[in-house]
Amino acid sequence: MEPRSTLTIVCYKDSVTQLHIIGDVGAPRLPENFSIDSFATTLVRLPSLTVLRLVSLGLWGSLPTKLTRLSSLEILNLTSNFFHGTIPPEISSLTYLQTLILDGNNFTGGLPNGLVSLSALAVLSVKYNSLYGSLSVSLGSLENLRILALSNNKFSGEVPDLSSLANLQILDLGDNALGPRFPALPLLSLPSIAYVNIADNNFTGMLFENLPCSPSLDFVNLTSNLFTGKLPSCLLPGSKHRVVLYAGNCLATGDKNQHPFLFCKNEASAVGNLPQHEKHKRVFTIALALSLTGGIIGAIILVGIALLVARRAVQTPPTRFVEENASSSYASKFLRDARYITRATKLGALGLPAYRSFSLEELKEATNNFDTSTFIGKGSHDHMYRGQLKDGSFIAIRCLKIKRNHSTQHFMSHVELLSKLRHHHLVSALGHCFGYYLDDSSVSRVFLVFEYPPNGTLRSWISEKHIRQKLTWAQRVAAATGVAKGVQFLQTGIVPRVKHPDKFDIYDFGVILLEIISGKPINSRNEVEVLKNQLLASVIADDASRNSVVDPVINSSCSNKSLKTMMDICCRCLHKDPLDRPSIEDVLWHLQFARQVQDGSPISPI
Template identity: 75%
Template sequence: MAEKLSHIKLLVLLVLSISVSYTEQFQSSQTQTLLRIQHLLNYPPFLKSWNNVTDFCNMEPNSTLTIVCYEGSITQLHIIGDEGAPRLPNNFSIDSFVTTLVMLPSLTVLRLVSLGLWGSLPSKLTRLSSLEILNLTSNFFHGTIPPEISSLTRLQTLILDRNNFTGGLANSLDSLSALAVLSVKNNSLYGSLSDSLGNLENLRVLALSNNKFSGEVPDLSSLANLQILDLENNALGPRFPAVGNKIERIVLRKNEFTFGIPQEVQSYNQLEHLDISSNGFVGPFPASLLSLPSIAYVNIADNKFTGMLFEDLPCNPDLDFVNFSSNLLTGKLPSCLRPGSRNRVVLYAGNCLVSGDNNQHLISFCKNEALAVGIIPHHEKRKVISKIALALSVTGGIIVAIIVVGIVILVVRNFIAQRAGHEPPSRFVEENASTSYTSKVLRDARYITRATKLGALGLPAYRTFSLEELEEATNNFDTSTFIGEGTHDQMYRGQLKDGSFVTIICLKMKRYHGIQHFMPHIEIMSKLRHHHLISSLGHCFEYYLDDSSISRVFLVFEYVPNGTLRSWISEKQIKRKLTWAQRIAAVIGVAKEPCCKNLQLQPAFARRVHGKRASPKFSQWIE
């Protein structure tokens, strides 16, 4: 019996000795790994005390260095250098550095900030499969963010701010189901934002500011936990992002948002910080934002917001900063924002407010500037016909008509040119077209760029007209300039100051829809610039400064003096009618053009092309 107990004791001692030996070897291995990191970082001052006898797991943490161990293994490594640290020497190898890092397999937190690291981030970093927090801020990493990073399925925080990353965000990011913070600020990332961002259901912070992202912001309304959305200084737009009602901070400053603020924003009861300055927002500013229960910061400066402010508008008592500067607001500054009401900053210069000081625009400027974005002041309240979304039916019909007339113009021009032989071809739209390119070359998109083709048309850039310009062009819409009318529109012939003739279509609107419902169709028309088609040159909105409701829309097109499609197809006095072969060839040619492919996305256009009536709901949008 005693001999048996002796054997058991020997076995226990053997296991303990092996365990201690393994632990010592493991700790020694971790020590060598950290010393190797010290060497690769070029022995920064705050790491010079490291040596072979340093007890890394029991070091006192500080602002530059923190090492956390669990059961003898290093689980957290925080190394923070001086802000603005220079790039490491040319003999530094990011591949060797990451190869060394992955020898700490238990790491869950890795922060390497302002250390001068440079190079393309190796995908082998994903071998640290236990990582939950990765922060590589303020280094010199370049190239694309490796898509393999999406294999770090435990990752909760990814911060790559202030580097030189390029390319886009990987579509596979939606596999990071635990991700709560995604921050890639101050890089050179570009391209559109993937819809997969809307699948990161645990995301709380999305910070993409100071990059080169463009296009629409994907729908983020399904991100129920999203609290911070920072998209400053990109080229995103034109629609205001859709987010959940738990949002606390929205920063859209310096982008290309042009629509209005959606009604849903007025229900963001946890919103504290709203900065949408330096964009192209139009339409009425919802003053109720000033009284949201959590709001403390509002900046809408440098936009084209309209609407009237009233003295008795309520404000949140905790509102500390308000900037209305450089808009087209009218009325009076709310009493809750006036100096002395509390210690807050309020900026409102460059509007049309009755303020009693000299920092507002003159009445004449307010009128002219308002007209430039389609506003005409009226001092008496009257019934306003304003439902902007009418464009899906009316604009659809107009554009289809333009396309068909453009087809006929092209075919007739070519037909006459063939018959005339030696006579130079003439364009049926009054313009100063360039003769640098033949019609054959212009028709073939393979030979020249779209920009060159548009330049060859000799057309001005699409722009916003003021109502005064249109009134001057038509002699105040004199009856002598009247061309015709439809059920919901009137058409006038005008001559601009530069001598060019235009066709102006006036559409009357119904109420209840904001400008955001009409702008997509304005954008489509502005892009239909092609030698086969009559081009839209611009638009003007007419509405009132007191309630910002829109009454009329003016659409400005090239003037076509050569009759209608019907006349060139069926009227008897036209001797050279178009053959079916010519008509079909022209239609196919237009359909193949890149500028016309967007029409396939518009159901109203498709219905009109096939000779069917538009959906009944479209007809309810016009007066």
């Protein structure tokens, strides 16, 4: 047969030596009755395979160890599937392996130590997984390695000595938690190096002007670390036709995109070396509020929806009254002109203590001095921790990085508004704490303290593997309704209102609905578009076609009318033109209708 873009089979004499099967980008997971073990049993009947590419096919399950019976394999590429669990150590028995690509799966654990035995390995790429732990020093002994791509995982600790890798051309370590020390090796001057990406890690240390660069170096990304000192002269603009990115450090470059020196010093001390097995990638969390130095008001949504929204669907909170005027010590025209029109806000009936100022010492004590075990998330401008106060209550702390020369008063009107946002479908702020630059006493960090109900995230109750009993359809509709009511409150429930483009909130809410329906965590805009198109096609097709889109856990328990209502409003929320997206009131009506046709409950007033 002639080779095609989706299928190529190569034979030599009487044996199949190459098998390439390429599916569509974003292909859904294969049905529950698929058996990866049976599939592997079939593959190992081709013992002469040297190349095996199975890309975007929806394969799922643990990577079968029996694939190592294909002892002649030189290239193994399993990109963009749904493999989970650890990478089996038996893979080190493939002694002829030159290329191993496992990008875009759900692998966890660390890299197998036995990889050092793969002396022929030239390409090792495991990007976009959930791998964690430290990198083995044995990586430095893979002398034939040309590409080492470990980005977008949860690796932490020191980078091993790679100075012996004379053939290394691409080093991609971005978006992990590696560090804190800058690798003590000639990272930029390896003889063959062309591409270095160590962005979004925790590297500290001083760079020097005389740091050498390889003539072959074309791309360097040092963004969002804690480097100080000076940019090496070989990376300065005009030094060569190379791309150099270095924003978000504390380098003495004179650029506005650098933090002050003390910022990196303070952050290195407060944050420490973050454990990536705790790292939480917050892509497509709802961004509802005004953008102020990383989004102070937005913290209530970041914590409330990204971390804790499931509490309202799974647990009824206790009810007791608290003092309404929780921030009376800060009087401002902003608050005097504000009126809060929901009963929940007026009464504060959420069982919470009064909003107050925290000392940095209190927060350090609650988190054991911001110990790595309390770290729960990282963004471009913030870190999240969990802690426990002396009274036994659990809290979530968001530490925001602040630009220099902003006075305390600059933030107070926004902090005061945050203190008054009390609603059953929003996690409430309990207090704040300011950190200061030592040289001019301007604000360096804002610590925002929130309640921390222990029930976990909405996403975890829908898509995480360790959850034995996932949310039912009725619970998912209830959770979506709760989130929508929180959005509605922020849009219409306070005056003056939290300013944001309303229809952009609706799009982000549509992403949440998409996860609720599909049962899949969504981590990129491309995944949204793929799933949305599948959803659109299934809305107008027969019921059987929905099986490939709808989470199998709920597919048999939800009524067709309820499901179709949710699918329809989800697609409308994700419309490319914001003007064609529904209002939050329209969304709420459809959610309540979906609930009514599911269990017969009457539609309540919005």
